Amino acid sequence: MVWLFYVTRPYPDILTRLSFSTAWPALVLLTVTLAIGPWRVLTRKPPALSVDLRRDIGIWAGILGVLHAGVGQCVHLRGRPWLYYVYEKADEHLVPIRHDMFGFANFTGLFAALILLALLVTSNDASLRKLGLPGWKSLQRWNYACFGLTVCHTFGYLIGIESLEAAAIITASLCVAIAAWLQWEGWRARA
Secondary structure (H helix, E strand, C coil): CCCHHHCCCCCCCCHHHHHHHHHHHHHHHHHHHHHHHHHHHHCCCCCCCCCCHHHHHHHHHHHHHHHHHHHHHHCCCCCCCCHCCCCHHHHHCCCEECCCCCHHHHHHHHHHHHHHHHHHHHCCEEEEEEEHHHHHHHHHHCHHHHHHHHHHHHHHHHHHHHCCCEEEEEEHHHHHHHHHHHHHHHHHHHC
């Protein structure tokens, strides 16, 4: 999927293509990680603390999401990544921290990437043993916050920064709808 997005994008430079081609697969994979648990409940499979497939998909989502966050710091403001978070002319703003849509999209993306990084580095058997089952599962539940922040980041960029492409809006909306619906149905089935 990354390769397909990379070779089909009309962007003139490597960084923009790489940012785009890692963003959407990461969002889709993150959605899948939230769909597996409720799907198991709805299909009456026994609940599992850790499903290897979900963990593997989460690892790939983490790798792509963190890669997207790193590359994304170089796309719009080449060589000045701090301007994603503060205004260039701080003296013209009462609060120099970016509080426009660009800042909102970047801060939500940054916080999502930090959570994703924590999830990524603990998605292994050694962390599961060290943290214990309840501690590890508690940390992994931050995936919900990560997804919410990722959705805010995605729509922040789609609405406020990038040109609105129907396919992007549909894809992002489908990811939100699928994750929310399955989570709701899974919760109802357990209740």
